[in-house]
Amino acid sequence: MVIVPRLGELEKAVMEALWSADAPVTARDVQDALADRHLATTTVLTVLGRLERKGLVTRERAGRAHRYRSVASREDHVATLMRDALDATPDRGAALARFLGSMPADERAALRDLLD
Amino acid sequence: MAVTAFALLVFGLLLAEPVSRRLATAEWPARDPVGALLLWQAIGLSGGLALVGSGLVYGLGPFGHPMTAALPNAVAAATTGRWPDELGLGHLLALLAALLLALRLIAVLIAVMVRTLRTRRRHRDLLDLLATPWPAVPGARVLDHPVPVAYCLPGLRSRLVLSAGVLDALEPAAVAAVLAHERAHLRERHDLVVLPFVAWGATAPFVRGMVCAQLAVAALVEMRADDVATACTTRSQLTGALRSMGAAAPAAALTSFSVALEHRLDRILAPPAPLSVGVRLLLRLGAAALVAAPVTAILLG
Numbered sequence: 402m403v404i405v406p407r408l409g410e411l412e413k414a415v416m417e418a419l420w421s422a423d424a425p426v427t428a429r430d431v432q433d434a435l436a437d438r439h440l441a442t443t444t445v446l447t448v449l450g451r452l453e454r455k456g457l458v459t460r461e462r463a464g465r466a467h468r469y470r471s472v473a474s475r476e477d478h479v480a481t482l483m484r485d486a487l488d489a490t491p492d493r494g495a496a497l498a499r500f501l502g503s504m505p506a507d508e509r510a511a512l513r514d515l516l517d
Numbered sequence: 518m519a520v521t522a523f524a525l526l527v528f529g530l531l532l533a534e535p536v537s538r539r540l541a542t543a544e545w546p547a548r549d550p551v552g553a554l555l556l557w558q559a560i561g562l563s564g565g566l567a568l569v570g571s572g573l574v575y576g577l578g579p580f581g582h583p584m585t586a587a588l589p590n591a592v593a594a595a596t597t598g599r600w601p602d603e604l605g606l607g608h609l610l611a612l613l614a615a616l617l618l619a620l621r622l623i624a625v626l627i628a629v630m631v632r633t634l635r636t637r638r639r640h641r642d643l644l645d646l647l648a649t650p651w652p653a654v655p656g657a658r659v660l661d662h663p664v665p666v667a668y669c670l671p672g673l674r675s676r677l678v679l680s681a682g683v684l685d686a687l688e689p690a691a692v693a694a695v696l697a698h699e700r701a702h703l704r705e706r707h708d709l710v711v712l713p714f715v716a717w718g719a720t721a722p723f724v725r726g727m728v729c730a731q732l733a734v735a736a737l738v739e740m741r742a743d744d745v746a747t748a749c750t751t752r753s754q755l756t757g758a759l760r761s762m763g764a765a766a767p768a769a770a771l772t773s774f775s776v777a778l779e780h781r782l783d784r785i786l787a788p789p790a791p792l793s794v795g796v797r798l799l800l801r802l803g804a805a806a807l808v809a810a811p812v813t814a815i816l817l818g
Binding site: 409412413416455456457475478479480481482483485486487497498 | 637640645646647660662666668670671702703707738742
């Protein structure tokens with residue numbers, strides 16, 4: 402039976418390959434880095450295209466091929482997520498719900514100012 | 518007609534300002550968060566309907582009575598171009614105001630919804646790449662960062678997220694309490710409850726009642742999630758989790774943050790007596806009546 406890997410899982414693997422590369426890489430390089438998965442070149446290109454649409458990857462022309470690189474490092478992306486999660490503005494409040502950010506300092510203060 | 522319109526206007530303004538402010542400072546909502554949330558939703562809906570309806574009832578007055586007859590008459594007049602003689606500038610202005618208010622409320626709601634969905638999609642895309650599934654709890658993901666934070670990403674494809682800092686700071690039982698809290702948000706779609714209040718709070722930040730409503734609803738949603746969490750863990754586990762995370766959170770240095778945290782801890786440890794069944798029932802009937810009142814007035818007015 403052929404196990405079809407989920408696209409999300411492939412995206413993760415391709416991003417890992419881009420993050421561990423020192424310089425922009427071609428689809429072929431990614432394919433080689435993930436050789437144990439036996440991916441077709443078209444599959445790698447599809448996944449890279451999806452990541453590009455999500456704004457996680459950029460590409461530049463290099464001769465007849467494209468070279469791909471991640472827009473930000475893994476740590477930068479984690480920092481972005483953490484900022485989202487800790488940012489307690491009402492707009493973000495609608496997007497996420499968090500355990501401690503429930504009655505954020507500035508909102509409580511704003512409420513008190515309004516009511517005093 | 519003019520009397521009904523005026524009554525609707527006063528009713529809407531009362532709900533938007535003094536009633537909202539009183540409810541935001543009242544103590545009893547902590548004793549029945551669900552009832553209070555229903556009341557807030559009724560106030561929002563009823564206030565909006567009353568204000569828009571006020572302009573409609575006054576503006577459509579010259580076209581007949583009641584509203585069910587006036588509307589077809591107005592459409593007929595618009596198509597034939599034969600306007601009733603009584604139609605004056607005041608009526609047109611009232612109609613225009615009602616139309617603009619309705620459009621504004623709907624447009625802001627849609628704009629905030631779109632922005633929220635976009636933020637969430639972007640966040641989820643990153644999350645799925647960066648967070649690792651946590652085998653101990655199906656559906657939960659761990660983000661590799663030392664600052665303790667636990668949150669959920671609501672929506673059809675919801676996500677439950679813990680940072681590595683949470684796992685370092687908390688005992689397994691406390692982690693379970695945190696997850697129960699977040700699951701309550703997801704299951705009861707608290708994001709949808711909060712969304713209209715965020716949207717309308719943003720459209721009229723100068724109306725204090727609306728801003729109060731936004732903050733009060735956000736606090737009630739947390740109380741509700743705390744109530745659900747304490748039902749499936751123990752109170753001390755939940756407060757323990759809040760304390761450990763609060764001590765390590767970046768906001769902990771702010772006094773108002775610790776005050777808010779103390780409030781929440783107090784309520785979990787010494788919960789105020791729930792409202793009696795009769796009062797709860799009355800509250801829900803009152804919320805329904807609050808919405809029914811302007812609707813009836815508009816249709817018959």
